[in-house]
Amino acid sequence: MKRFISLCAGMSFLCTGLSHAAILNIDPTSVPAAAWTIFDPQSGQTIAEFNSHAQRAPASLTKMMVAYITLKEIKAGKLKRNEIITANDVVHVVQPDESQMFLRPGQKISIDQLLSGLVVMSANDAAVTLAQRIGGDLPHFVARMNQEAKALGMTDTHFTNPAGITMDGHYSSAADMAKLGNALIQQYPDYLYYSKQTSYTWNNRTHHATNILVKQDATVDGLKTGFTRAAGFNLALTAKRPTMNPDMPDRRLIVVVLGTTSPVMRAEVAHRLMNLAYNYTRDEVAIKAKQPIAEIPVLSGQIKRYTITPQNNKIMTTSLYQQPVAIDMRSFDQASGLLKLNGQTVQPLAQTATKLQVQLNKQQLTAPFNQNVQLATVKIYQNNQWVEDVAINNDVKLEPASLLQRFWAWIKQILPFFKEAASPATIFPLH
Known part of the structure; x- marks a missing residue:
């Protein structure tokens, strides 16, 4: 028997396990985004999600994979941050209306500068220049991108270019971008050095970070923004905050929102989801x-x-x-970090x-x-x-x-x- x-x-076990149910029941109609997810890297659990496996245009969130491969090459000793390379004709594939560092063939630039341009400026010319340096040419690098995505379990993802340009067959999902973000943080945490920069200047051109939350919230340290007309406004966001638990002094969360209507909206939606998750969930050692x-x-x-x-x-x-109704995000007060239900404040358990x-x-x-x-x-x-x-x-x-x-x-x-x-x-x- x-x-x-x-x-x-209020505990759990460790060995191996997969989460199959959301922790918080959020009414998706109260979240103005086409797809989103809240992921807890410590437990590996999805706190809440909507359309998180829907295949959508990731736009410049694609560049997280370029950064992942670049940092992997650096860690393996195949690339050095201070290595100086010469920009070549590959930069001409970048169109005038695309985000860029304005690299020109013959200009000298370091790998470290290219990483800052890639993440802070979201520069497409930085993406293709790194891709050519690592892969030899763009097709070989794109094949590497898909190989790495498969290894990370990104089953909703296929890449066709390193910059995130809208193309047939170029897609990902909120869930997969959360996986990629988690892999970056876990394996190459120095990525956050780039993604938390509020601005970056190269060749007398200054670009202010499009992730406006790095200026507004000191706990936010990345990850990446993205926009195309097909994708809408996307944001992969992460923060690390202290807890009251001595066994777990800090807690990190990852939020990905896809398909919002403005840069302000993507920041607001992601920040509200993150604050709700921090205030109405916690991590414990079982x-x-x-x-x-x-x-x-x-x-x-x-x-x-x-x-x-x-x-x-x-x-x-x-x-x-532990209320019987789904959470309406419109009733979440950012100032207090608390929900209201029927006019009454809902305190966390x-x-x-x-x-x-x-x-x-x-x-x-x-x-x-x-x-x-x-x-x-x-x-x-x-x-x-x-x-x-x-x-x-x-x-x-x-x-x-x-x-x-x-x-x-x-x-x-x-x-x-x-x-x-x-x-x-x-x-x-x-x-």
């Missing part, structure tokens, strides 16, 4: 690494019982909103209502045994809604019983007064 335990703790969660009997082994322990901390995002249901996948093990095996599955619920399944995997190495141990086990089997009651699996209470 399978054994379960339910735990009301189980600490190496904390025992269960014991199961071992047959024919040198040890009699095996203790199941998660190998790492598991972080979970929990909802602090002080306690979370999370249930963890632990199911043992193995009731016992038999030695010898040497493999990585899933020993348990944890079902996580919030407010009676299933959120995710988490697999608890252990590298199990069990040596067979010694000759003396096997002899003693045989004695206990044949002599009734030595027999012991079968020892069932045990699940420990978690605190």
Whole structure:
């Protein structure tokens, strides 16, 4: 019989797991954007989303992939930030009405300057110049872009150019851009050095950052803006803010909004979604690494019982909103950071209502045994809604019983007064 335990703790597990349910229920009609998502990198959970897998023109959010590949080449030692390259005729593919640094063939410029131009100026000539330097030519670099997108699990994405020009077959999604943004931050956090700059000057031309929130909110440090007529106004936004939790002193969130109607609107929508998520969700550690969660009997082994322990901390995002109606973003007050419902302020919950249901996948093990095996599955619920399944995997190495141990086990089997009651699996209470 399978054994379960339910735990009301405002916590979760770590090993492996995928989120399948939004944490906050937001009325999409109250968000003036064609597609959007709020992503929590610490837990890997989507807090809320709308049309997040719809394939849309990403515009200059495309340049995050150019930056990702460039920083990857730098980390691998194949490129140096201070390397000086000479701009060539590739800059002529950039049309006069496109955002650019106004590079001209024969001009000298460093990789570092090109990265600033790419991110702050959103310069298309910086994008194609980096693409040609890394890929040899634009088609080879575009193939690299799609290869990297596939490796990152960006299943809604296909690139046809490095600058984000609207073309048939050039598309991505809010969810995929959140994945790309998270990969940039996790693998190459120095990207934020560029994306948090409020302006950049090259060759006596100054461009002020189109992400106006880097000036308005000190916690915002990127990621990228984008605009074409086909795409509308897009924004990938991230911020890092302190928490009251000593186990997790800082918390980062990523918001992507696509298809808004103005640069002010994209900033307002993204900022409101981000502030709502910070105020009405929080991250908590469900189980600490190496904390025992269960014991199961071992047959024919040198040890009699095996203790199941998660190998790492598991972080979970929990909802602090528990009203029966969907959130209307028009009722969110930016100044206070609070929602209003029927004229009454809705305070974030002080306690979370999370249930963890632990199911043992193995009731016992038999030695010898040497493999990585899933020993348990944890079902996580919030407010009676299933959120995710988490697999608890252990590298199990069990040596067979010694000759003396096997002899003693045989004695206990044949002599009734030595027999012991079968020892069932045990699940420990978690605190």
